[in-house]
Amino acid sequence: MSPTDSPAPQTGSRPGGRSARVRAAVHRAVEELVADDPTDPLTIPVVAARAGVHSTTVYRRWGSVGELLSDVASSRFSGDIVVPDTGSLRGDLERYASDLAKDLCDPDTLALVRATIGIGGEQGAAACRGERQQQLEAVLERERARDGQPPSLERTTDAVLAPLYYRAVFTDEPLTPEWARALVSHLLPS
Amino acid sequence: MSPTDSPAPQTGSRPGGRSARVRAAVHRAVEELVADDPTDPLTIPVVAARAGVHSTTVYRRWGSVGELLSDVASSRFSGDIVVPDTGSLRGDLERYASDLAKDLCDPDTLALVRATIGIGGEQGAAACRGERQQQLEAVLERERARDGQPPSLERTTDAVLAPLYYRAVFTDEPLTPEWARALVSHLLPS
Structure with missing residues (x-):
């Protein structure tokens, strides 16, 4: 160019x-x-x-670099996880958790999240969440439409979304699909 | 100087x-x-x-700036939370969670965590965890010495530590002491 x-x-x-x-x-x-x-x-x-x-x-x-990184992160983290209807809240959340784990495992994704958090301030942080919480809310809403009683969005964020981001960003432990699914088991004991 | x-x-x-x-x-x-x-x-x-x-x-x-930030964060996040023996695992964890919530609420602490994550790579991430996991492990070990059966360190990290860091770093929601204690209630249902 x-x-x-x-x-x-x-x-x-x-x-x-x-x-x-x-x-x-x-x-x-x-x-x-x-x-x-x-x-x-x-x-x-x-x-x-x-x-x-x-x-x-x-x-x-x-x-500024912060606004630029926020814009890139915002594009990157919006609309990239579409959870198909698996027929149950447990299935939907397991799918969501393992898809998000896979995405956050990508070294390029992780580098972008860290850089955006570093210089983007509140706007950068919001960009790194992207539409993850809306996607989660859509899964919970689907369960309500099934006449189920899903946990709150706050509770689901704390139990599923937070450990995925924490482990990816702050540790060098692997985000295995088994571990991601176990997060859902703890939220929804059988 | x-x-x-x-x-x-x-x-x-x-x-x-x-x-x-x-x-x-x-x-x-x-x-x-x-x-x-x-x-x-x-x-x-x-x-x-x-x-x-x-x-x-x-x-x-x-x-480099990354190593410098990691050194500052490492000093800042080591040895700053000492959990006194409250007599029970629940009490100890509630104290740990509310102390950590208070610390992460501090805008200067949060700015340092974000900056270090942004430029410090894996070393910076480890510096931001500091001794938090060792402190948590000490609380769990104390419960074992009481002949209790505490959850694993992984489970406790996912349920308590991760939501505190996630909410502080990625959202603008407040880290209230009530919410921090509720994380412990979900981990240890009565």
Whole structure:
């Protein structure tokens, strides 16, 4: 991609237009740089050089590295886990937990989460949660539609979502599918 | 403090000597800078200027911002929670959970955890856990000495430690003492 520093409107740009191409190139550059060396502090000039765009374009559109990382994380963690109806709350939650475990095991995903948490503040933290809680709420709502009595969203977050994120981000222990399913067993004793 | 760039040996320096003073000044500078603006990327020259030491001193001793943050976090999160013997596992865990909740609620603590996770890699993550798991293991061991049968360390980590860290780092929900104690109730139903 050739360098460009044309004004990139925040909204109203055509999908597939130059604005979308710049966004895609910058997102890809951030993901690659974070994956390459998570301990190397990310800067906007470095991102811009990797993406083949001018730094001013990146500054104008995202403002700061924190906002840029939050935007990348937000795209990355939204809509990526779709839990099919397995017929039971236990089955749905086991599927959700093992899918999320698999996703968080990915070293590139983990590097992006850590980098975004580090510099993105509250906005970055929210971006790393993405739609995980809404996805969980949808699973609980499905159980209510079955006339079941699921645990609360808070309780399910504490019992399933939190250990997955904690183990991935703060420890070097593996997120095995067996362990992920055991989290559900503790929440829903048979 | 006047600038100094004398060789600072990594080991064998006298406690209370110049090496210790430099370490204290640099640690304090990191804590202040992270608390001032968590979204501003930390650099060694900025830390050195705030601490009143030469950048080369900081580079020689810590090597990178990631290692420096890990060292600060490791000091900060070790030995700060001592759980007195309340006479029961439930009492001990409730005390542990509410003390940890209070600590993680502190905005400066949270900023340090996030910054260290962001740039410190695996080493930074381990530094943010600090001695929390050993402290938890000590509480469980105390219960075994009472001839009790406590849950495993893994189970207790998933049920108590993980939700505390997850809520602090990834959400803007409050870590109330009541919620922290409820985590223990779910682990140890009466």
